[in-house]
Amino acid sequence: MPALPPYLIDPVWQQFSALLPERETDHPLGCHRSRIPERVVFEKLVQVLVFGCAYERIADASCSESTLRRRRDEWIELGVMERLRRICLDAYDRLIGLELSDLAVDGCVTKAPCGGEKAGPSPVDRGKRGLKRSMAVDASGIPLGCVSAPANRHDSPLLVPTLEASLGTLGALPEGASVHLDRGYDSLLTRERLTELGLGWEISGKGKPAPFWATKRWVVERTSSWHNAHKKLFWCTERVGRVIDFWVAFSEVVIIVRRLIREGWTRYRWEGRPSRRP
Numbered sequence: 001m002p003a004l005p006p007y008l009i010d011p012v013w014q015q016f017s018a019l020l021p022e023r024e025t026d027h028p029l030g031c032h033r034s035r036i037p038e039r040v041v042f043e044k045l046v047q048v049l050v051f052g053c054a055y056e057r058i059a060d061a062s063c064s065e066s067t068l069r070r071r072r073d074e075w076i077e078l079g080v081m082e083r084l085r086r087i088c089l090d091a092y093d094r095l096i097g098l099e100l101s102d103l104a105v106d107g108c109v110t111k112a113p114c115g116g117e118k119a120g121p122s123p124v125d126r127g128k129r130g131l132k133r134s135m136a137v138d139a140s141g142i143p144l145g146c147v148s149a150p151a152n153r154h155d156s157p158l159l160v161p162t163l164e165a166s167l168g169t170l171g172a173l174p175e176g177a178s179v180h181l182d183r184g185y186d187s188l189l190t191r192e193r194l195t196e197l198g199l200g201w202e203i204s205g206k207g208k209p210a211p212f213w214a215t216k217r218w219v220v221e222r223t224s225s226w227h228n229a230h231k232k233l234f235w236c237t238e239r240v241g242r243v244i245d246f247w248v249a250f251s252e253v254v255i256i257v258r259r260l261i262r263e264g265w266t267r268y269r270w271e272g273r274p275s276r277r278p
Contacts, residue, residue, distance in 0.1 A: 003043075003050040004254065007274045012257055013042055015087060019080045036063050041071045049250055052231025076242055081249045086169055088256040092142060096263045099139035100173050103199075104180045104220040105162055107134045107155040110228065116239030120150025131236050133227065133248065134158035136166045141219035142259060143227075143252045145169060148244050155184045160193050167197075178202055180217040226255050 002009070020038060040063050047058050048068070059065040075081060092098065112119035112131040122130030130151030136144045145165030147158055159181075167173065178200035181190070186206050194201045204215065228234040230251045238244050258278065265277045 003047045007272055008258055008261065009046060010272065012253060013039065016042065016080065016084055019083055036067050041068060044068055045072060049230050049232045049247060052235050072246065076246050081246050085249045085253050088253050089169060092256055092260045096260060098142060101177055102139040102180060102216050103136055103177060104217040105136045105159060106182060106217065106220045107132050107158065108224040109151045110234050110236060112236045114237045114239055117241040118148050118150055118244055120152040122151040134162045135220060135223065136162050137220045137223050139216065139219065141223045143223055143255060146248050146252065148248060156187060156190055159185060159190060163197060176200065180215060182217060227251050
């Protein structure tokens with residue numbers, strides 16, 4: 001059973017492969033061992049993302065565990081996944097349209113049993129090591145930017161870095177854009193920071209009932225669940241911060257392309273279009 005359906009992973013791979021530089025061999029006799037095809041490694045890493053399994057478990061005769069790690073690090077150095085994320089976000093904006101008048105920001109705490117640079121004691125898991133993802137989404141739940149941090153970091157200090165990560169991708173937001181937040185952000189400092197960024201806000205008050213489904217911030221909760229469906233993020237065993245960011249960007253690429261195909265299914269026709277709406 002494939003980790004992702006072909007209609008989803010094939011367009012992702014086509015754009016991803018177009019970003020990879022051509023590899024030149026300067027050895028006079030060529031390579032003594034043939035290089036594992038990029039597509040093979042890519043599909044293995046997709047399985048790691050979706051199933052959350054260790055590299056050793058997914059390796060086989062076609063690709064070793066050390067090759068998976070080396071190729072992953074090569075792609076991180078090239079910044080290919082982050083570039084792909086920006087391309088996917090731009091494609092969604094051109095074909096469907098981002099709804100930037102209402103943004104939602106929230107943090108999600110997951111497990112990080114191996115510790116590492118971005119692991120900290122989780123306040124919701126008896127102090128076990130955990131990871132927090134602070135994420136901004138548009139009004140339909142499309143991820144715009146994400147910042148990873150230890151689980152014990154408060155949401156409020158991560159608000160500005162999260163919004164800046166989104167603005168770095170999108171540029172200026174439309175006039176009158178508003179940010180929807182839960183009660184964890186209810187402070188004077190948060191309001192001052194949003195004012196400096198030229199943004200409005202809707203913050204749930206402390207001590208007042210505010211179910212997320214009654215506000216416009218439920219979409220960020222849904223997107224967090226989409227991230228957690230990729231088990232590599234739900235149970236993160238990586239220790240290096242840049243590797244964690246690689247997997248977060250990879251997950252966002254899959255989410256954006258899936259939503260693009262779903263929303264475009266009723267508007268466009270293309271070769272390889274699914275017979276049923278995803």
